[in-house]
Amino acid sequence: MLTRKDLIRYALAAIVLAPLERALGGAESYFRQADSGAAESNLDGASFDGEIVLGVSAAFSGPSRGLGTELYRGASAFFSRVNESGGINGRRIALKMYDDGYQPDPCVENTMKLMLEDQVFLLFGYVGTPTVTRVLPLLKKFQDENIFMFFPFTGAQPQRQPPYGDFAFNLRASYAQETAGLVNNFVRIGKERIAVFYQADAYGRSGWAGVRAALRPHGLRIAGEATYSRGAPFTGTMRRQVEILKASAPDAVICIGAYAACAAFARDAVDLGLEVPIANLSFVGSENMLKLLVEGREDGEAYTRLLVNSQVVPSYEDLSLPAVREYRELMAHYDPQVPPKLVKEEYAPFPNSFGSLEGFLNAKLLAEIIRRLEGQVDRARLEEAVFSVRDFDLGVGERVSFGPDRRQGLQTVYYTVVEDGRFVPLEDWQAKFG
Amino acid sequence: MKIQKLFQRTRFGIFAVFGGIVLSTSALCLYTVDTQLSAEYEINSKNIAKTVADSSVDILLNRDLATLQSLVDQFVEIQGIRYIYITSETGEYLAHTFVPGIPDEILQSDHRSTEPIDRELPGLGNFVEVGSPILAGVAGTVHVGMDLDVVSLKITRAIGQQVYLVSIILVIGVLASIWLVNLAAKPLGELLAYAVELARDEDEESVSERAVLARDDEVGHLARLFLYVARNGPRPETLKAVQQG
Numbered sequence: 134m135l136t137r138k139d140l141i142r143y144a145l146a147a148i149v150l151a152p153l154e155r156a157l158g159g160a161e162s163y164f165r166q167a168d169s170g171a172a173e174s175n176l177d178g179a180s181f182d183g184e185i186v187l188g189v190s191a192a193f194s195g196p197s198r199g200l201g202t203e204l205y206r207g208a209s210a211f212f213s214r215v216n217e218s219g220g221i222n223g224r225r226i227a228l229k230m231y232d233d234g235y236q237p238d239p240c241v242e243n244t245m246k247l248m249l250e251d252q253v254f255l256l257f258g259y260v261g262t263p264t265v266t267r268v269l270p271l272l273k274k275f276q277d278e279n280i281f282m283f284f285p286f287t288g289a290q291p292q293r294q295p296p297y298g299d300f301a302f303n304l305r306a307s308y309a310q311e312t313a314g315l316v317n318n319f320v321r322i323g324k325e326r327i328a329v330f331y332q333a334d335a336y337g338r339s340g341w342a343g344v345r346a347a348l349r350p351h352g353l354r355i356a357g358e359a360t361y362s363r364g365a366p367f368t369g370t371m372r373r374q375v376e377i378l379k380a381s382a383p384d385a386v387i388c389i390g391a392y393a394a395c396a397a398f399a400r401d402a403v404d405l406g407l408e409v410p411i412a413n414l415s416f417v418g419s420e421n422m423l424k425l426l427v428e429g430r431e432d433g434e435a436y437t438r439l440l441v442n443s444q445v446v447p448s449y450e451d452l453s454l455p456a457v458r459e460y461r462e463l464m465a466h467y468d469p470q471v472p473p474k475l476v477k478e479e480y481a482p483f484p485n486s487f488g489s490l491e492g493f494l495n496a497k498l499l500a501e502i503i504r505r506l507e508g509q510v511d512r513a514r515l516e517e518a519v520f521s522v523r524d525f526d527l528g529v530g531e532r533v534s535f536g537p538d539r540r541q542g543l544q545t546v547y548y549t550v551v552e553d554g555r556f557v558p559l560e561d562w563q564a565k566f567g
Numbered sequence: 568m569k570i571q572k573l574f575q576r577t578r579f580g581i582f583a584v585f586g587g588i589v590l591s592t593s594a595l596c597l598y599t600v601d602t603q604l605s606a607e608y609e610i611n612s613k614n615i616a617k618t619v620a621d622s623s624v625d626i627l628l629n630r631d632l633a634t635l636q637s638l639v640d641q642f643v644e645i646q647g648i649r650y651i652y653i654t655s656e657t658g659e660y661l662a663h664t665f666v667p668g669i670p671d672e673i674l675q676s677d678h679r680s681t682e683p684i685d686r687e688l689p690g691l692g693n694f695v696e697v698g699s700p701i702l703a704g705v706a707g708t709v710h711v712g713m714d715l716d717v718v719s720l721k722i723t724r725a726i727g728q729q730v731y732l733v734s735i736i737l738v739i740g741v742l743a744s745i746w747l748v749n750l751a752a753k754p755l756g757e758l759l760a761y762a763v764e765l766a767r768d769e770d771e772e773s774v775s776e777r778a779v780l781a782r783d784d785e786v787g788h789l790a791r792l793f794l795y796v797a798r799n800g801p802r803p804e805t806l807k808a809v810q811q812g
Binding site: 237262263266267289290291294295296333334335336337338339341342358359360361362371373374377 | 629630631632633634635636637640662663664665666667668669
């Protein structure tokens with residue numbers, strides 16, 4: 134029975150901002166700048182004094198642990214080089230890290246710790262839409278403290294538009310751009326019946342909304358849709374979802390999910406005869422998905438030949454790009470590993486991956502922004518430093534610019550398919566899927 | 568000698584009365600709990616749907632469906648709420664919590680309806696669904712499904728507890744009544760045995776010393792009367808003498 138108590142609890146949960154604001158009311162005094170001389174402990178018990186501490190909450194456990202791990206590895210490789218070179222303006226970069234398992238509630242708790250207890254300089258390297266979406270109201274609450282979130286691993290809209298767009302900076306292209314690119318390419322080659330398989334949460338809805346919006350100019354609607362619960366493992370079945378989508382007779386399916394569930398869907402789709410292109414967004418974790426589909430299988434190619442994954446960073450095989458060369462060199466040199474205290478389940482990282490390259494680029498741009506603070510590590514100057522980034526050459530071919538109306542650095546979406554057991558750029562949609 | 572037959576009806580009557588109390592109390596409890604809980608769930612569902620609808624206005628107008636989904640996901644964590652879906656004014660499903668998909672029963676229903684509906688969704692269970700319009704319906708409708716199986720479980724639990732308590736009282740009551748009846752029947756048994764001895768014309772000295780003759784109650788009076796009649800024969804003054812002690 135729902136009691137009055139339950140209703141009160143519900144009402145509190147209903148308005149996300151209000152309860153947080155009440156709960157955190159008067160917390161402003163807890164905040165100090167990281168250069169205020171406060172001694173803070175990192176995971177190894179070392180002093181943060183004199184360091185610039187970045188707060189991280191990401192998935193290091195659970196079925197999506199590969200996403201947080203790869204993103205961290207790339208960022209860590211770059212920061213290791215920065216610190217080895219004497220830091221930025223004499224200040225080393227430190228990461229205060231927590232595991233949220235890609236679950237919203239732990240992520241909110243971690244963020245509270247990072248902001249109130251650990252007093253980090255900024256938030257960095259968050260993973261996922263359902264997590265980030267729940268954290269954004271906190272940033273609005275503490276807007277006077279200038280706590281910003283930098284380069285979350287999500288292309289969702291909430292951190293790109295009002296009311297929270299002013300509290301986050303994005304590097305990667307949005308899901309709206311990824312899904313629009315996929316839809317436009319599919320429609321161009323005559324595949325107009327597009328179905329969506331998506332995670333039943335904010336991430337899935339964000340991608341679903343992107344597909345819906347991209348189809349509208351073509352006078353089309355989503356042909357069919359099926360969902361799965363966040364955290365679904367590869368060992369689970371997606372046959373029911375395949376049957377639902379198969380009934381809508383799609384020409385292509387766009388998946389908005391994480392690698393374990395999307396790999397399970399691709400497997401079951403092939404097994405049940407749904408022989409249509411299956412697209413995945415960058416968040417999926419392409420290498421992990423590929424590994425699940427082909428590892429230990431002689432017929433692995435059958436499950437991957439119709440995959441097309443959009444990416445928001447160029448291929449890590451493209452050695453013509455300076456950033457890729459630097460990334461590969463530093464990854465090989467440092468081979469960063471997630472701190473043991475955060476490792477709850479075994480995970481074998483990839484030497485190179487789209488996720489770690491994105492983490493690397495995130496770190497590289499953030500280091501440039503911090504460098505532009507010119508030693509005055511002050512949150513109040515962060516936004517100005519970000520907006521000073523104009524036509525910055527990150528080394529990926531596309532120049533990066535920020536401004537009050539431009540809080541996303543990169544706009545390019547890349548498309549990849551599986552060939553010879555790895556993701557390679559897709560050159561010709563018609564030849565591949567036409 | 569035991570007096571069984573004399574109290575058989577009494578025992579049956581006691582058992583019947585207690586049984587009746589148990590059944591009628593349980594039935595009343597079932598009706599009350601079912602009615603009140605169901606009504607409360609329905610009211611709560613309406614309140615929740617209205618709150619979601621009120622919270623959704625700005626989000627919908629900002630066209631931020633990810634945040635809308637996040638809001639819905641938080642509400643569905645409330646105990647008893649099994650699903651939520653939000654439809655646009657044109658009937659498009661803008662956010663929902665169904666896995667692996669929206670059931671056909673819901674797809675075929677009137678998306679503008681806000682009246683409580685009892686739904687049976689195959690594979691999911693039984694629900695009471697209520698709706699609440701967003702911006703008087705021009706921005707869409709929120710639908711909340713409360714799990715009737717949860718309501719049933721709570722009703723069953725409440726009734727189970729009631730019946731358990733009353734059953735314990737029934738058992739104790741029956742046992743106590745049997746003990747009390749046996750307590751009342753014991754002197755009658757002694758009197759009967761004494762009357763049988765007198766009828767058999769046993770040793771006079773022996774029958775004059777029975778404990779039952781010393782009782783200061785109706786059984787004692789009867790025993791002494793039987794003895795007097797056995798010795799002197801039935802006469803009118805005999806009864807008067809016995810009654811006077």
